[in-house]
Amino acid sequence: MTSASFKLIRQQHQKLSQQLHHHSYRYHTLDQPEITDSEYDQLLKKLLDIEAQHPELITPDSPSQRVGSTPLSGFSPAKHVTPMLSLENAFNGSDLRDFDTRVKRFLSRTEDLQYLCEPKLDGVAVALTYQQGKLIRGATRGNGLTGEDITQNVRTIGAIPLQLQNDYPEQLEVRGEIYMELEAFRKLNLQRREEGEATFANPRNLTAGSLRQLDPKLTASRTLTISCYGIGAISGEMPATHQQLLEALSHWGFKVNLSIIQTADNIEAVIDRYAELQAIRETLPYEIDGMVIKVNSIALQQELGEKSRTPRWAIAAKFPARQEQTVLESVRLQVGRTGAVTPVANLRPVNVSGVTVSSASLHNWDEISRLDVRIGDTIVVERAGDVIPDIVRVVLEKRSGNETLISEPSHCPSCGSKLIRELDEVVPRCQNLDCPARLKESLKHFCSREAMDIEGLGDRQIDQLLRLKLVNSIADLYRLRREDLFQFERMGDKLADKLLKAIAASKQRPLENFIFALGIRHVGKHLAKLIVHHFDSLEKLAATTTEELLALHEIGPQVSASIVHFFNAETNQKLLQDLQELGVNPHKEERISGDRFQGKTFVFTGSLERFSRKEGTALVEAQGGRVSGSVSKKTDYVVAGAEAGSKLTKAEQLGIQILSEDDFLQLIEQDIEK
CATH class of the missing domain: 3.30.470.30 (DNA ligase/mRNA capping enzyme)
Structure with a gap:
């Protein structure tokens, strides 16, 4: 596989992950799905197919590693x-x-x-x-x-x-x-x-x-x-x-x-x-x-x-998804935080298996060319496949000759800058770092829970910040004053103070969260954590070379080039300098680390009282071990809490070493002493 092909696959994986996280939240937490179960399943299948062929893309935050989303606070x-x-x-x-x-x-x-x-x-x-x-x-x-x-x-x-x-x-x-x-x-x-x-x-x-x-x-x-x-x-x-x-x-x-x-x-x-x-x-x-x-x-x-x-x-x-015919009425362009411009079809609303469908993904201009789809065409839309329904085919026998070709744009629909499409990419990109659409998506990513976790700065608040021209860059978030926030709709004293407190608290976020928040292309949560494990500070990372990055496990040419390019860009250097002067001081979390459990597999079972499964997993992984959800001949230790069931029985049958919670903690403490 060529590096260009792998780069495209990695991009597809990142896009799928973002879409699945969004719709998992809409479905499981809010009970307000934007897509059907069939569409979500097909989207997830695409992600799992990519990860099956390229396991190096699997990260702890991948939708494949997780089930669902967190519960609302309205119930216990x-x-x-x-x-x-x-x-x-x-x-x-x-x-x-x-x-x-x-x-x-x-x-x-x-x-x-x-x-x-x-x-x-x-x-x-x-x-x-x-x-x-x-x-x-x-x-x-x-x-x-x-x-x-x-x-x-x-x-x-x-x-x-x-x-x-x-x-x-x-x-x-x-x-x-x-x-x-x-x-x-x-x-x-x-x-x-x-x-x-x-x-x-x-x-x-x-x-x-x-x-x-x-x-x-x-x-x-x-x-x-x-x-x-x-x-x-x-x-x-x-x-x-x-x-x-x-x-x-x-x-x-x-x-x-x-x-x-x-x-x-x-x-x-x-x-x-x-x-x-x-x-x-x-x-x-x-x-x-x-x-x-x-x-x-x-x-x-x-x-x-x-x-x-x-x-x-x-x-x-x-079961196979159901399909219906409708008309493609127009095309709108979306701009992502990396500048990627993608087309979305606006459809004449049609009921597909009980759900009103009014838009569908066109993916990119290569796909538009493959389908030979035009504005005004009668098309077959299917409730399966992507974040919004897919266009399956054009009903050519209904084409009148009055349809309009869908041209690839030459300029950004948000800022008007010239778009550039690299030879190995399927979408054109806006190169303007000050593009309002790019800035909006970058701010959303920077403030998200997995990044800087600035509670209270959601889509609506970010829209108001941009509309009021209170921010022109990420650094401007840390320049906001109380009187600025009072320009927001329905903003009171308590809410303003709470938001400013959340912004101030984000200055001390862990380094891995900060690196993820910067939105470096190809660097997700997993790679951010891996990078921080190797580099002691942001300064060392900023001064690194492609060769040093390539020496790290899981980092290939595309990722290393992307990281070096990010830190060499003058605009990003200015951003990092501004953030530092504004008191943003990301730190590397001190963790007990070692390799004593390298190659060892642990299984936790039963009701744990001294620590949670998450805490136990972190202790094992800090020493190079891994935690599995099932017992097999490859399991080295089973940590059994109260009311342990079939996993404990199977471990006893296989002769696997069984540890109580105290035994496990003593094993960890022995390692610390060493």
Whole structure:
């Protein structure tokens, strides 16, 4: 692969990551998605495909490493006993056969496996906790580790038992999908139309909004139900198969979709069932968007374990996205913080599977040329693929001859500067560092939580700063005065003081956050951390050479050239000097470091009291070790807290060294002393 090709791939990866982070927040935290689940899944698949071919691009902040987003403050946080993982996606029989091959390879077996095939309901995942048969907590998935406590709301749902029946276990956490059936959804929308109220776009949005009402009476007025599909934790013995697990849940009083769930004795039978379920999709009383396939044996599930965000023993086979025709009415140009100018199609609004679509990604002018798409064309738009829907093709038979070609711009739509398109790039770029559009995106990035974390400076506030011409560069943020802020809409004394305090506090952010905040091309959070590990100060980094950077693991020619170019640019040197004079003093965090655990793998299990999993992971990684979510023959240590379950049992069977929390801390202290 040429360096130019790899550069393009890296750029695609960075763009996908930014888009996924944005839409994860809109979907999981605000319940206000801008795109459909199908579009998000396809976007994530693109990212995972890139990372599978180029694992060097995987960073700790990649959407692939994470599940979801953080909960809102309107509800109390609810920590899950075990993580609520998401699933990898398949889109056809070939993807399912690849999944079967991966599972067999991991298990070192060639014989067929039995799978369980379940409809994938389009609802909201929840965890229900029971003690002595009584419901004590209901929680949303949240970020997979911590959700929101919605106990009072789930108590209003008739399908959720408040008291279990029939020899139930003493401790139990059940996972399920809360949803609304189509008939109830249609009736509610009809009622709202008659009362002059806004209707809901789809049952999933209605369900999410209902569960997050602060008044449980409103939740009770919505006809919600549930289908349970798994167990997060249980006291006592697990059933031998997942099918038996579902039967046990039904036996204890839970609603389980047993009538439509089937086993398949091999992957070809799974593919047949996928086709059958897709064929009857429209006849079901609820919405489904695919089929979940699970290895039926619980013992094999435990042996397979999980990756950072997904289990190895399950996959979601998604149904094809639906398509509609509409007209491309105009094209608007967007300018990013690196100056990249990209085209977006404005469409005649069209309803695609319950969602009104009014724009679609055109990606770049190479893609426009490939599609031969023009303003005025009738096009096929698909709700799958990118941050906004994709244009699949032009309906050429409807072309009248009055359509207009979409020309690549020669000047920036924001500042009017001449655009330059490098030979190895697919988009032109604005080279003006003072471009208002570039400055806006740079300010948003600089103030973001992962960067300088200036709370209170969001999109709306940054728009006002630019409109009022209070900032012309990032450094101007630190020149803002109290009287400047009073020019904002709805700005009072307390809010102004809080914002100035947040700006002042950001002056002492860690060096790795500051480097990330600068927006150096190709330098994300992971590389910023790696760079800080090698360089003691910003001054040393600014004086580095391409050769010194290339000597670092994970840094290639594109990244090294980008870093050197950034610090050699006079405008950036002036910016850094201004920030220093204004008191911005990023520091390298002092961490215990070493390589004593180099090549060693730790697994944390059970309820930890002396430290959190995050803290334990940091201690291990500081000594060169790694932390895994599952126990295997390659595991060196298992750190077991209270109520440790199957991971501890498996570690004992494999003869892996087991450490208590105290043992682990003593091991760390021994290393510190050395």
